[in-house]
Amino acid sequence: MDILSKIKKANLVGRGGAGFPVEKKWLSVAKAMESKPATKRKCYVVCNASEGEPGVFKDGYILEHHADKVIDGMKIAINFLNAEKAYLFLNHNYYKKLNKKLTVLLKDSKIEIFVKPINAGYIGGEESAILNAIEGKRIEPRLKPPFPTTNGLWDCPTLINNVETFYNVSLVAADQYVNKRFYTITGDCPNEGVYELPDSLTIEKVLKQTKNYPKFSFFTQIGGGASGEVLNSSQLKRQVSGAGSIAVHSLSKNNFKKVIENWLDFYANESCGQCTTCREGVFRLKEAFSREKIDWSLFNELLDNLRDTSFCALGGSVPGPINSFIKNVFPNLQDKI
């Protein structure tokens, strides 16, 4: 069986957070290649190891313990697409830690390490922003369509997958994939860390199996400390979403106002400034939330607008945590403040 069929059979989905079917992405790049004249068939492979989402560390963990498999997955993609070159777009902290080891592993390969600029921030992990970074342009998302699969690096078809995705590709190729994924567990819990467990487990089971299930009243944020959805303790009988992280927060230790402020500060800092909705919208959300008497109708209008008219997923993800936090943890918040 060829690699694409194997990937399809394993139902691999992207592990960067969006969960896009891996087979479809690969096919889209392959088709874009075929549509060009034979002399102009040039394409690139990029491994996204930027890991800028707060509270997610699994890609760093995978690179530390399974770098060989990740690189193997990249090489499989390079061969499949007959790619010109590949980049490992690497979080600078991981680079500091793993540079030597990775350099040895990458010797005589088509793969080059591209260190994510320190100021690239959260948006620096968005796939089209990565392309801009590698091309030396301003680090912010590109207008889509066209998508990177057809018009990526230097306008050539480009395959961008996450570290864990390439790791899975390597396992699938060797018939070793057993439907596991990596969970980053952080917060008010005794055994913080990264765990490789079956992807079918519920959040509750993951917490229990890792001996992290709290005895106190708590809430969780699933799939990323910024963009992840907030769930209360009665909502944990489902699987994790997004980048596969679980953050546990004690209800008594966390001031609800501070929690929302942290998100707003984060997004205000990380907004690239390209679109009105996010640049101005987040700034005005912060402004509205800092008032003694909060204008909730304005607050909600700004959130709806972020969801509905943001240029990229960063702006679009602002309402997620805030709305789910209010709905699932503090349903009466708007009456209180």
Place this chain on the structure above:
Amino acid sequence: MNKKIKIKLNGKEIICSEGATVMQAAHDNGIDIPSLCQHDDFPAKANCRVCVVEIVGRKNLATSCSTKVEDGMEIITDSERVKKSRNLNIELIFAEHIEKCPDCAQRFNCRLLELADKYKIEITRFKDRKGARKTYKFANAVEIDGTQCIDCRNCLDACNKMQKINFLSLKGKGINQEVVPVNEKNGFSFYKNNNKVDCIYCGQCTVHCPVNAAQEQSQWQLVERALKNKSKVIVAQFAPSVRVSIGEEFGASQGKAMPGQIVAALKKLGFDYVFDVNFSSDVTTIVEAEELLERVKRGGAMPMFTSCCPAWIKYIEFYRPDLIPNITTSRSPQIHSAGIIKTYWAQELKKSPKDIIVVSVMPCTAKKFEATRPELKVKGILPIDYVITTRELAWLIKKNRINFLKLKSEPADNPLGEASGAAAIYGASGGVMESALRTAQYLMLTAQDTVCRDLNKKSKTKNCNFKIEFASVRGLKGVKRAEIEIGKNKVRVGVVNGIGNIKAVLDNLHDYDYIEVMACPGGCIGGGGQPIPTTPAIRQKRLEALYKIDKGSKIRLAHDNKTAIEVLAWLRKNGKLEHEVLHTSYKKKL
């Protein structure tokens, strides 16, 4: 022809072309979707988020400037959801723009105010946040006022993508992002790496700015003051291209030629005399054509470059000073005109040039810079006192409640009123070249061949293979090339339409004998001081209007302009004046 597809727009089924954007399809069907960052000169950026629409089946709203129509697509442009987001985004943008309406030359033309009015926007819903932003000034020509900027980035596209000057850049991110000159961003490191960049004052940033944050450094205030000074003779002169663009400011059809209304309006504003720069464009043509032939004959620096475009001159002086010897020494039409006004005409009027104020109305921001160049002084004084753009003149007319469209056409003043069709086309890319070719051809033929001596007699033109129109140098192509037979010589000419296209020509200079460069796309009709909007379609209309004037002119050759010949003879009789009024020199700029 594009394939036709069916879409549903606000419940109505319509047929449109595949490949069109939702915005275009809506516009073609009578629905105008508002936008601030969209401009036909640039690919969609979709950053203002004002043009959002609902597309059935999609989770989020879509920007109509960047979304292409698809067969079967259902689009709603006026749902509550669309209105809510669109209005909120306009309100958010309003809070970025400090209103300076009373003195803003775009006040009657303001897209923000128009949107506020149309959609009943609460313009003070949010507190202005850019009060402390800086204004960056580039010479006396252009400025970027950060307190008015709405972050649409059109100026960056104009400077970097269109003109390829790369002088403007973005500093910071999020709410701190700011358009700054690139040197500011890089902390002047360019001194070290020798990678210097400077503004050429073309003003394309200003004509592409939707909110007048990038704008000309206005001089209309100074002109207003000068008009009150009764002890001086105050003279206006207006450029060839202004006549085919200014009408747009008042709702006239695009490309309508209105020179008579310009004269009438200027007189109403209080100018004592109004001269048409078309006259001196004929002078420029003759001086330049003579120089071209001289260089061909005696072997001067070749290829020879035109010098009418001051942004191009700044480009050469800053980026390619090695090519300074190649620029014609001829001054530009506005300088010729003003020089003649302050010498020849001053003498006729028995006035001291010091008692004459010349105000130039130009399609251009760089002309403001040109007018201050010290080497252009005639008898120790600058020929031009103030330069205002087409937009500034329109503003003065509106501000004084003059009904421009209703004005009775008046002729420009004599004796400097005569002009050929060759002068009219100075405002179009390729026009200076064509005018010079007409005259060079004439001079060459009459010198070489006795049969052709009286070439201006109709019967002779055929025998001498004398051409008036040179179609190969016309049009909106980036670089136009042609080989022109002038008598027994072949002249290889190149026309660069927009400084963004300069590289291909500079890299192959040996392929040319004579090169015209206009920094702005389309030439002066697309100049940085022209009415907003200026788009490819509008430039085309203005261009056609100029060629129509040429075609309908009684005389079409610069040297048939008798007054021009007379003035030239007068200057040449006056020794030093010939050089002082007609020629100039250039200096390397650091």
